[in-house]
Amino acid sequence: MSLFHIFLVAIIQGLTEFLPVSSSGHLILLPNLTNLDDQGLAIDVAAHVGTLGAVVLYFWRDVKIALLGLPRALTGKRDTPGAKLAFLLIVATIPVIIAGLVLKLTGLDEMMRSIAVIGWTMLGFGLLLWWADQKGANAKTEADWSTRDAWILGLWQAVALIPGTSRSGITITGARAMGYGRSDAAKIAMLMSIPTILASGTLLGLDVAKQADIAMMRDMGLAAIFSFGAALLALALMMRLLKSISFTPYVIYRVLLGVVLLVIAYS
Template sequence: MGIFHIFLVAVIQGITEFLPVSSSGHLILLPNLTGLSDQGQAIDVAVHVGTLGAVVLYFWSDVRLALLGLPRLARGRADTKGSRLALLLILATVPVVVVGLVLSVTGLSDAMRGIAVIGWTMLGFGILLWWMDQRGATGKTAADWTLRDAMIMGLWQAVALIPGTSRSGITITGARALGYERSEAARLSMLMSIPTIIASGTLLGVKVIGSADMQVARDGAIAAALSFVAALLALKLMMRLLQSVSYTPYVIYRVALGLVLLFIAYT
């Protein structure tokens, strides 16, 4: 795998993993629109590790709080901030894990990897994000996250298994619909990504164990480092911009890309 190909995959994954524009959709489009070969599951694992490192570093205070609460939660008690946050993140991850396993076993995940599907989801869920962002209330913060809200956002997150939907985009949409402030909606979405990335990365990792060699390991290390830097920069930029702007710029991009993809798909 050439270094330029690795660079493209890592940077695209790093930038789009946390922006509400769909990383999976862009990675599927890369070989379809450029003629490049598929990067393979080993590189997928590597870029997931890179983006995981970025979000853990950026939200370390929240991650540390949840990690410290895990032992107490394991004893059946969720009466501290840390143990409660850990419980909410676990509950929010259950739907996407269950639906993901179903799609993987039935083969439906591969059947949805077409340009037309990505075009429609880019367009439709982009408009939905704009609608909820404009009409949603703004009174709730991450401190107001409840069991009910975590489960609802978890169900929204499961929808992101359709390529082009965007995991961050759809969970932010769900959070805005529930009344969370823009930056708080993004914060919850990013925290929810951590166990989800761990789950998907573990599943992919199991598939590639035993098949990797030194060349794949080298490519993977480069991809992980590049995706880490790209993801960290994208996170910082988005969280800073949300202090003064809405999600409309991302919606405009999604709608424009969706229309172009639908034109390509049907002509």
């Protein structure tokens, strides 16, 4: 695999993983709209590892608190801030794991990897994000995150298994619809991504480990490094911009891309 191809895939993954524009949708589109071959499972796993590192580093203070509280959370206790956060993240991850296993076992995950599906989800869920962002109140903060809200956002997150939906976008949409402020909605969505990416990366990594060689490990290392840098930049930029602007610029991008993809799909 060429260095340019690795760089391109990693940058796309890194820049789009935490922006509400769908990283999986962009990666599926890459080989469909260019002459490049599909990057393969190994590079996908490596790029996800890079983005995981970026979000852990950016929110390290919260991650550290959750890790310290994890042992108590696993026993069902929520008597410390760390235990509560760890418990809520576990709860929010359960729906996407169950839905992911169902899609994988039934083969529906492969059936949805089309330009038409991505076009409709880009457009539809982009407009839904705009509606939730404009109509949502700013009454709740991350401190108000409850078990009920974690379950609901977990269900929203499971919808992101449809290509083009955007995991961060749909969870932010759900959080804004529930009354969380923009920055708080984004932060909760980012923290929810950690166990989700970790779970999916572990599952996919088991398949990659069976066929890994020196060349593949080198390519994976480069992809992880590139995606880490791009994801950290995109994450820091979005969290800073949310202090002064809405999600409308991302919605405009989604709508325009969705329309273009639908034209391509049905022409």
